[in-house]
Amino acid sequence: MSAAMDDVTGAGTGGRLVRRVLAVLALFVAGGAAGGVLWERLWDAPTGVAFKGRWYLEPAGPDLSFESIALFVVIAFPLGLVLGVLAGLWRGRETVTLVAVLVASGVAAAVMYGVGSALGPPDPQALAAGRPDYTTLPGDLGLTAPDEGRVTWHATALVALPAGAMAGLVCCYLLPDWGFARRSRG
Structure with a gap:
């Protein structure tokens, strides 16, 4: 079998790398x-x-406008930490895993924001436009204060999940082996 065919079928080194990157991406998403x-x-x-x-x-x-941001960080950092440790347990090709975790954790933070805000209530500024004065409306789930001109996803809170993932990966790579590596048979 040729090397090109190995890559297509996933039997070669390139196929294993692609599978690793896709597995890390799927885990984080x-x-x-x-x-x-x-x-x-x-x-x-x-x-x-x-x-x-x-x-x-x-x-x-x-305090009321900051609650959703704080909750995002409180969930995202430990989640990234756990996902980083899980990705770090997969030994070999650490550089590929590092880059995959870095990219996948950024995607995961965007997915976390997208899913949470999609499930939450709609934008109250849009709803308020057609409502009579003093109508009570719930706020939306965003990562910034509900001030005029603010984009709801422009926030440094999105860095919490990648920071946790990198911390988890560093713990796996720098701390002593926890018995998960293969033992020598000879």
């Missing part, structure tokens, strides 16, 4: 989706009121 569901389930939507076509948080305060 599934973890990110589960994290997004958990983020939405644990979050309590703050309420606000519509006034002159705009939505205002009521009562106003940074």
Whole structure:
């Protein structure tokens, strides 16, 4: 069998590398989706009121608008840590695993945000436009304060999952072997 055929069928080194990268990506995407569901389930939507076509948080305060961001970080960092350790247990080709974890953890953070915000309530600013004044509306699940002109996903909180994944991977690679490696038979 030729080397090109080995790569296509997955029998060669290239096929194993592609399978590893895809397995890491699938692990992180599934973890990110589960994290997004958990983020939405644990979050309590703050309420606000519509006034002159705009939505205002009521009562106003940074603690209410920060709750979803803090919850995202509290879920994302440990999730990334666990996923990084799981990826790090797969010995050999550590450089490929490192790059795969770095890319996959960024994708997982975006998936976590996307799933959580899709399951959460809709944008209250859009709902407030057609409502009478003082109508109570729930806030949306985002990573920034509900201020005018803010994009809900522009936040450094998205770095929490990749930071946790890199910490988990570093722990696997730098700490002593925990008995998961193959033993010598000779």
